[in-house]
Amino acid sequence: MQAMIDQYQTAIRTAAEHKTPLQICGSGTKHFYGNPVTEQSNTLDATAYSGIIDYEPTELVITARAGTRLVDLEAALDQHGQMLAFEPPHFGAAATLGGCVAAGLSGPRRAAAGAVRDFVLGIRMLNGQGEDLSFGGQVMKNVAGYDVSRLMVGAMGTLGMLLEVSLKVLPKPAAEITLRMQLDEIAAIEKMNQWAGKPLPISATCHVNGELFVRLSGAESAVRAAQVKLGGEELSESGVFWQSIREQTHDFFQSAQPLWRLSIQSTTSPLLLPGKQLMEWNGGLRWFLGDENASAETIRRTAKNAGGHATLFRHNESCIPVFHPLDTGMMSIHRALKEKFDPSGIFNPGRLYPEI
Amino acid sequence: MSPQELVNSLRSFLPPEAVLYETEDLKPYECDGLSAYRQLPMVVVLPQSEAQIIQILQLCHATQTPVVARGAGTGLSGGALPHAQGVLLSLAKLNRIIAVDPLARMARVQPGVRNLAISEAAAPHGLHYAPDPSSQIACSIGGNVAENSGGVHCLKYGLTVHNILRLRVLTISGECLEIGGESLDSAGYDLLALMTGSEGMLGIVTEITVKLIPKPEKAQLVMAAFDDVLKAGNAVANVIGAGIIPAGMEMMDKITIHAVEEFLHAGYDLDAAAILLCESDGGAEEVTDEIQRIYAIMQQSGATKISTSQNEAERLKFWAGRKAAFPAAGRVSPDYYCMDGTIPRKHLADVLRGIEALSQEYGLRCMNVFHAGDGNLHPLILYDANQPGELEKTEEFGGKILEMCIRAGGTITGEHGVGMEKINQMCAQFRTGELAMFHAVKAAFDPSGLLNPGKAVPTLHRCAELGAMHVHRGEQKFPELPRF
Numbered sequence: 001m002q003a004m005i006d007q008y009q010t011a012i013r014t015a016a017e018h019k020t021p022l023q024i025c026g027s028g029t030k031h032f033y034g035n036p037v038t039e040q041s042n043t044l045d046a047t048a049y050s051g052i053i054d055y056e057p058t059e060l061v062i063t064a065r066a067g068t069r070l071v072d073l074e075a076a077l078d079q080h081g082q083m084l085a086f087e088p089p090h091f092g093a094a095a096t097l098g099g100c101v102a103a104g105l106s107g108p109r110r111a112a113a114g115a116v117r118d119f120v121l122g123i124r125m126l127n128g129q130g131e132d133l134s135f136g137g138q139v140m141k142n143v144a145g146y147d148v149s150r151l152m153v154g155a156m157g158t159l160g161m162l163l164e165v166s167l168k169v170l171p172k173p174a175a176e177i178t179l180r181m182q183l184d185e186i187a188a189i190e191k192m193n194q195w196a197g198k199p200l201p202i203s204a205t206c207h208v209n210g211e212l213f214v215r216l217s218g219a220e221s222a223v224r225a226a227q228v229k230l231g232g233e234e235l236s237e238s239g240v241f242w243q244s245i246r247e248q249t250h251d252f253f254q255s256a257q258p259l260w261r262l263s264i265q266s267t268t269s270p271l272l273l274p275g276k277q278l279m280e281w282n283g284g285l286r287w288f289l290g291d292e293n294a295s296a297e298t299i300r301r302t303a304k305n306a307g308g309h310a311t312l313f314r315h316n317e318s319c320i321p322v323f324h325p326l327d328t329g330m331m332s333i334h335r336a337l338k339e340k341f342d343p344s345g346i347f348n349p350g351r352l353y354p355e356i
Numbered sequence: 357m358s359p360q361e362l363v364n365s366l367r368s369f370l371p372p373e374a375v376l377y378e379t380e381d382l383k384p385y386e387c388d389g390l391s392a393y394r395q396l397p398m399v400v401v402l403p404q405s406e407a408q409i410i411q412i413l414q415l416c417h418a419t420q421t422p423v424v425a426r427g428a429g430t431g432l433s434g435g436a437l438p439h440a441q442g443v444l445l446s447l448a449k450l451n452r453i454i455a456v457d458p459l460a461r462m463a464r465v466q467p468g469v470r471n472l473a474i475s476e477a478a479a480p481h482g483l484h485y486a487p488d489p490s491s492q493i494a495c496s497i498g499g500n501v502a503e504n505s506g507g508v509h510c511l512k513y514g515l516t517v518h519n520i521l522r523l524r525v526l527t528i529s530g531e532c533l534e535i536g537g538e539s540l541d542s543a544g545y546d547l548l549a550l551m552t553g554s555e556g557m558l559g560i561v562t563e564i565t566v567k568l569i570p571k572p573e574k575a576q577l578v579m580a581a582f583d584d585v586l587k588a589g590n591a592v593a594n595v596i597g598a599g600i601i602p603a604g605m606e607m608m609d610k611i612t613i614h615a616v617e618e619f620l621h622a623g624y625d626l627d628a629a630a631i632l633l634c635e636s637d638g639g640a641e642e643v644t645d646e647i648q649r650i651y652a653i654m655q656q657s658g659a660t661k662i663s664t665s666q667n668e669a670e671r672l673k674f675w676a677g678r679k680a681a682f683p684a685a686g687r688v689s690p691d692y693y694c695m696d697g698t699i700p701r702k703h704l705a706d707v708l709r710g711i712e713a714l715s716q717e718y719g720l721r722c723m724n725v726f727h728a729g730d731g732n733l734h735p736l737i738l739y740d741a742n743q744p745g746e747l748e749k750t751e752e753f754g755g756k757i758l759e760m761c762i763r764a765g766g767t768i769t770g771e772h773g774v775g776m777e778k779i780n781q782m783c784a785q786f787r788t789g790e791l792a793m794f795h796a797v798k799a800a801f802d803p804s805g806l807l808n809p810g811k812a813v814p815t816l817h818r819c820a821e822l823g824a825m826h827v828h829r830g831e832q833k834f835p836e837l838p839r840f
Contacts, residue, residue: 058593059700059731081599110540117546118518131789139698140511140730141770143504143553144778144785145813146797147517150549154541171599193459197483199573199639222642265538267460284540307538324543329531334544336800340793352544 001065004049005132008161011044012130016344024157024348026067026099029092032314033103034156035322038350046098049163052076054138060169061121061138066098066162073097077169085113085170089246098162104154107246108204108215111196111266111281113170117153124164125152128342138166151337157348158356159341173203173217178241179232181212185270185279188212192282193267200226206245207279208252215242245280252278252287258315260288260299264308271302287313296320323352331355357419359398362443365419366401369411374449376400385444388429388436389491392693392747393776397424397438404449406526406562413560414530416443422809423528425556427467427499430491432694433775435502435555435811442809445560447498453477454563461568462521462538467498467561471505474566483568486513489771490679498561504553506771508604508678511729512637513569515771517552522565525551525558528802538565550797555773556808558801572637575603577671578650580659581628585609588630589704591657592728595634598653600646604635605729606678609708612723612736613677615684622677625661632659632728633678635671681725682736689721689738693750697761698732698770710760711735718753720746732770733761759784774812782812783819791816 015022021041025031050067057080064073070090077083087107088100101123106115122136136142136149152159183191188207192214195202201218214230215238216223227234235241244250253259255276262271266284271277273294278287290299296312303310309324326334331353338345338356349356357365359377366375376382377399386394398421403409416423422442429436438444450466453473457463458481463474471492475484488507489495495505501523506515513519522536536548551558582588588607595602608616608624608631617624624631632654636646647664654662665671685692699707708724715722723736735757739750758768758781768774768781782791794813798805814822 056700056702058597059702060596061700080597104541104546114514114518115541117549118514127793133787133789133793135790135793137765137767138700139766139770141506141515141698141727141732142767143771143773144767144769144782145774145790145794146554146558147504147549147552148793148797150517150546153546153549155545159545170601171596174599190459193461197458197461197481197568197570199570201639201642218638219642219645221645222639225639225641263539263541265460267457281540309537309539309543311543326544327534329527329533330535330544330547333533333547333800337545337797340796340800 001049005126005163008044008049008126009130009132012126012128012161012346015042015346016128016130019344020346021349022346024161026096027092027094029090029095030099030103034351035354036350037348038354041349044161046161047096050096053164057082060140061166062169063138063164063166064097065164066096066101068097070095070097070100081172082169083172084119084167085109086116086119087246088116089248091247097165101153101162101165102155102157108206108242108280111205111284112203117150119168120149120153120165121168122166123149123152123162125160125162127160128344128346132163136166140168156352158338158352160347175220175223176203176215176217176238177223177227178235178238179214179216179227179230180235181232182210183207183212184210188279189267189269189283195230196266196282200229202226204242205280205282208250213241252276255289256316257289257291258318259313260290261311261313262286262288262299262303262306262308264303264306268306273299273302300324321354326353357421362419362421363399365415366399366412370401370403370408374402374404376402385426385429385438385446388426388431388434390432390434390775390777393434393437395438395440397444398441400444400446402446402449406524409445409526409560409562410530410532412443412445413526413528416806417529420804420806422806424808425502425560427496427502428470428494430495431499431503431773431775432696433769433773433777435773435775435808437776437811439809447496450562456481456568458483460538462565463568464563464565465497466563467496467501469497471495471497471500478568479571482571484571485566486519486569487516490682497564497566501552501561501564502554502556503771503773506732508606508727511605512601512603517549519567520548520552520564521567523548523551523561524563526560526562528559528804528806533559536565553773555775555812557798557812558807572603574640574643575635575637575671576643576647577633577635577665577674578647578654579663579674580632580634580654581625581661582630582632582658583628583660585630585708586705587658588632589701589728591632591654591659592701594653594657595650596729598649600649602634602650602729603637604633605727606633607631607726607728608678608681609724611721612681612684612725615688615723616677616680619684619687620677620680622673624677628660633674678725681723685723685736685738690740690742691738693737693739693754695735695737695754695757696732696769696772697758697766698730699761699764699766701728701731703764707733707760707764711757714753714756718749720750720753727770730770731766755781776811779811779814779818780822782814783822788816788819791819
């Protein structure tokens with residue numbers, strides 16, 4: 001395995017010397033996400049460096065190489081009744097751990113359990129000079145040095161090439177059921193937020209087509225007690241439904257229109273934007289299928305006014321920037337960090353923002 | 357700039373009582389919770405608004421004057437130790453809870469607000485702020501952000517980094533950054549994570565939006581005594597292996613049990629080699645179910661005595677001893693020195709044996725309290741500062757414990773921060789490459805190195821001079837030598 005790292009280091013050093021950009025590629029399942037790399041680039045294939053390095057169920061920690069497929073990781077955890085609690089979307093069978101961390105996307109359980117970044121404990125990476133660096137570790141509590149590990153989450157590979165990642169894992173709940181109830185958007189937003197303020201075992205929420213879906217997870221007795229409190233009808237195919245939200249195979253997502261992702265304050269009233277919407281995370285995440293009357297500017301202003309940001313998640317060859325623009329002060333910090341980690345600017349230029 | 361010129365400049369925009377420079381006024385600020393390190397600052401400023409802080413930073417930036425931020429001063433690693441030629445920036449007067457939004461479950465607060473005050477303000481709505489460091493009655497939320505503070509419930513509820521949404525941060529040049537938002541994520545790099553635990557080295561936090569979570573309906577505690585530390589360690593692994601994430605999981609060793617029982621009478625078993633406190637919280641049904649399972653696991657793991665709290669008074673009584681561990685140390689010894697290493701739990705028995713051997717070697721007693729769920733160990737070395745050389749011996753002993761934690765695959769600090777105290781051990785935990793990246797991250801925010809200079813990350817020169825043995829990924833310099 002060290003031979004492979006040597007090869008990566010050589011490729012990075014050569015690229016840095018000639019200032020030739022490198023596009024770090026996993027299996028390409030999230031290739032649609034983010035901006036395209038802006039310059040002519042060579043591909044750095046990250047899939048070969050794969051495999052689980054260490055997994056101790058009773059320590060709640062797994063360490064694996066970035067090329068490890070998420071399905072393999074999840075299968076290993078499943079054998080011990082554990083899971084990645086942030087329920088990362090795969091968007092394809094070949095999705096890798098490295099891509100999952102670089103994209104920083106989390107699934108339905110996010111509002112209850114936390115995001116990818118909340119579960120990253122440590123990373124090993126190569127910076128823009130090919131230096132082999134390790135940050136964080138394999139323990140839950142670690143405040144030695146700046147939190148560079150979490151800085152890599154969602155950085156879209158612009159700061160370095162991930163080699164290994166240590167993640168906190170959690171036990172799977174003993175019981176899980178989903179309740180379905182007819183509620184309009186306004187009522188659903190109110191209910192979801194009220195319930196989130198009570199000690200109820202709610203692990204996911206989704207509102208679509210005038211129906212609210214609430215997933216309860218925990219001890220059988222706790223789930224049943226909560227069911228009595230919340231009411232609604234029990235869904236027979238609970239797992240299938242949440243899988244379709246997580247992987248965006250639900251009917252809602254089968255559309256040729258651009259898909260926007262608005263991450264905003266959960267109590268925000270229904271968005272006055274023209275087009276279909278789906279809510280998750282107690283109202284904190286709004287998926288929006290924009291028609292041509294919805295300008296990017298309007299969508300971004302709406303998201304900003306609601307305390308959040310908007311991402312153009314799926315699009316057709318659009319020239320609209322994917323990620324919400326940063327103000328000058330924030331961009332200058334981003335540029336400074338990029339310059340420190342990748343002084344020659346070789347990693348995925350433009351993938352996150354044109355300036356980095 | 358001379359001290360007098362600096363004071364004059366500060367007083368041109370701050371009220372007289374907000375600028376302290378007489379030695380007797382500076383004295384209360386000479387140290388934080390780590391009183392072994394003391395230094396008088398050149399001047400202390402006590403601003404009341406963000407606008408005033410911007411002016412202070414602009415002045416310090418223009419005159420290249422170091423700035424050390426200070427919250428409540430309860431930190432245990434010397435992170436708020438003043439700089440002799442610098443300004444000590446106290447954020448204590450920014451102590452307003454700006455807004456509590458119960459439906460959105462968040463609160464906007466100023467950095468000087470006490471940790472517990474947030475939970476008190478949220479309590480009428482059935483909510484609380486989860487991280488509860490043991491100093492929560494006094495420590496400030498700004499300091500919690502600087503140190504990424506945890507508490508006894510963090511295995512289940514997370515650290516500060518998991519419980520904040522947004523920060524307003526001023527850079528050393530006085531520029532304001534809005535990091536994070538009212539949403540669960542934000543665009544660009546995760547600067548919220550980078551700022552959390554950055555020990556006042558990257559910017560000055562002037563406002564924080566924290567998450568509030570529902571108060572559990574019920575909490576119950578199982579107390580189990582063991583005749584062997586290894587068995588207690590295995591019991592912890594068995595609980596977690598059974599799919600239970602306890603709200604709290606604490607361990608005390610024999611010397612701690614005796615020290616606290618003697619003056620608190622919490623009902624601890626004095627014959628035990630270790631006591632485990634394992635708490636379940638949540639909905640009533642969940643807790644009842646979990647407590648039964650925990651009880652059974654303790655039995656199967658060979659506990660010699662098990663009690664379950666029958667009511668809230670009893671639960672608090674069981675906890676009282678654990679919470680009094682530090683005062684108890686102060687009662688049995690003139691001084692104590694608290695360490696903060698974290699280890700993978702499977703190495704607990706080895707590390708405790710190693711500490712015992714060091715304790716013999718140095719002739720100093722050591723009490724061990726342990727956040728067992730997350731592997732965070734707090735050895736309390738008992739010493740007498742009035743005995744010449746004993747503090748130095750204690751520090752050396754402590755340093756060896758931390759190096760042992762690194763060798764076990766852990767870290768030198770789980771929640772107290774590096775500050776001034778553990779700066780040498782950073783050379784053992786990280787290689788030149790990582791330390792250089794830390795300096796680069798610092799330079800991205802603070803190119804002239806004016807914020808809290810000399811803390812948290814050692815210079816490469818210091819590490820070279822120290823010649824510390826670097827232990828990384830379990831690769832040891834002399835693998836043939838026995839270590840425990």
